[in-house]
Amino acid sequence: MSWKKHLLITGGAGFIGSHLVRLLVQKYPEYAIWNLDALTYAGNLENLKDVEAAPNFHFIKGDITDAGFLHDLFSRQHFDGIIHLAAESHVDRSISGPLAFVQTNVIGTVHLLEEARRQWADALEGKLFYHVSTDEVYGSLGETGFFTEQTAYDPRSPYSASKASSDHFVRAYYHTYGLPVIISNCSNNYGPYQFPEKLLPLMINNIRHRKPLPVYGDGKYTRDWLWVIDHVEAIDTIFHQGRKGETYNIGGNNEWKNIDLVHLLCQTMDGLLGRPPGDSASLITYVRDRPGHDRRYAIDASKLQNELGWSPKVMMAEGLAETANWYLSNQGWMDHVTSGDYQQYYERQYRH
Numbered sequence: 468m469s470w471k472k473h474l475l476i477t478g479g480a481g482f483i484g485s486h487l488v489r490l491l492v493q494k495y496p497e498y499a500i501w502n503l504d505a506l507t508y509a510g511n512l513e514n515l516k517d518v519e520a521a522p523n524f525h526f527i528k529g530d531i532t533d534a535g536f537l538h539d540l541f542s543r544q545h546f547d548g549i550i551h552l553a554a555e556s557h558v559d560r561s562i563s564g565p566l567a568f569v570q571t572n573v574i575g576t577v578h579l580l581e582e583a584r585r586q587w588a589d590a591l592e593g594k595l596f597y598h599v600s601t602d603e604v605y606g607s608l609g610e611t612g613f614f615t616e617q618t619a620y621d622p623r624s625p626y627s628a629s630k631a632s633s634d635h636f637v638r639a640y641y642h643t644y645g646l647p648v649i650i651s652n653c654s655n656n657y658g659p660y661q662f663p664e665k666l667l668p669l670m671i672n673n674i675r676h677r678k679p680l681p682v683y684g685d686g687k688y689t690r691d692w693l694w695v696i697d698h699v700e701a702i703d704t705i706f707h708q709g710r711k712g713e714t715y716n717i718g719g720n721n722e723w724k725n726i727d728l729v730h731l732l733c734q735t736m737d738g739l740l741g742r743p744p745g746d747s748a749s750l751i752t753y754v755r756d757r758p759g760h761d762r763r764y765a766i767d768a769s770k771l772q773n774e775l776g777w778s779p780k781v782m783m784a785e786g787l788a789e790t791a792n793w794y795l796s797n798q799g800w801m802d803h804v805t806s807g808d809y810q811q812y813y814e815r816q817y818r819h
């Protein structure tokens with residue numbers, strides 16, 4: 468079969484990447500989708516079970532920090548587009564071990580940019596390096612205001628500093644070498660297949676096991692939550708219709724203080740588990756705050772809406788119920804991903 472395009476997706480076995488791979492494999496049977504992933508603790512091929520047999524899906528196990536491996540891959544295989552999601556993605560892990568974030572998020576991204584530049588040196592037409600980034604590069608908001616594409620970068624955690632650095636390199640390759648790039652900066656995602664170090668799946672798993680629900684600080688930290696499938700649909704839209712060299716903010720227009728979101732989740736879970744109202748909320752426990760904890764994130768996604776017509780489709784009550792239901796119906800997945808190093812991570816992170 469001759470494929471219309473060869474697309475390389477990095478980090479496609481992770482949370483957002485697996486939803487993106489599924490969408491692309493199913494929506495574009497004429498594209499060959501190459502999923503490159505190192506399968507770290509956060510990557511799991513179980514996330515892609517339903518597409519692994521598709522004729523247009525290929526998996527490559529490999530590490531983007533390994534320059535030799537990437538060089539061999541790009542020498543063997545031509546790509547028309549790259550959508551780069553592979554990253555270390557958890558703020559708390561970046562606080563206890565920043566160097567892994569520099570390695571993967573900064574150095575890994577630059578290795579990938581180098582290979583794209585080399586492969587596309589003579590023919591840039593129709594090529595695109597799409598970098599998936601986060602709203603956390605913009606820093607922390609007070610009670611009011613929104614992040615726009617013009618907001619100055621002000622990263623405050625090792626994670627956001629590493630993502631900001633990778634964004635700068637991607638833009639540098641656009642300006643210096645003319646590499647066709649697009650960056651999107653998205654708010655907090657939620658949905659199935661998210662690793663239970665992040666707020667919602669961690670709380671869902673703890674509610675199921677009747678363990679304390681650790682809320683950091685005063686619980687009034689605010690995030691703008693987006694249903695993960697809305698995010699990958701935005702990536703698809705931007706990849707196909709976005710303007711080269713541009714940045715697009717993606718957000719849910721859906722701000723929640725952590726404590727209010729945890730209460731909504733508790734109510735949802737009580738209903739699903741047949742527990743009396745208030746049962747799960749009684750597990751809420753305020754714990755030591757995260758150092759340098761960003762107070763509020765909120766995205767202005769009007770550029771994406773006005774230019775490309777994207778807006779989020781799934782409302783919080785619906786998305787949260789679907790998420791909780793998914794985790795309860797897929798307890799084997801949760802038990803599997805929490806069976807190894809997770810216990811040690813949990814012990815270290817929450818012992819205080």
Ligand code: NAD
Nearest residue numbers: 478480481482483505506507509510530531553554556656
């Ligand atoms: P994740 O941690 O669930 O998945 C990351 C994936 O990258 C895993 O499959 C992992 O195995 C792979 N990976 C890690 N290091 C690698 C390496 N050196 N080489 C190859 N593969 C490697 O992350 P996620 O939440 O799906 O986030 C994906 C991307 O989206 C990241 O770039 C993140 O910064 C960005 N993002 C995430 C959110 C969010 O709410 N989760 C929001 C905005 C942006």
Ligand code: TYD
Nearest residue numbers: 558655664665666669681682683688690725
């Ligand atoms: P998280 O899911 O780690 O995403 P991010 O830090 O990238 O926004 O955390 C979301 C919010 O929830 C953040 O304000 C930190 C808070 N939080 C808790 O209160 N308790 C927890 O156990 C976790 C993991 C997060």
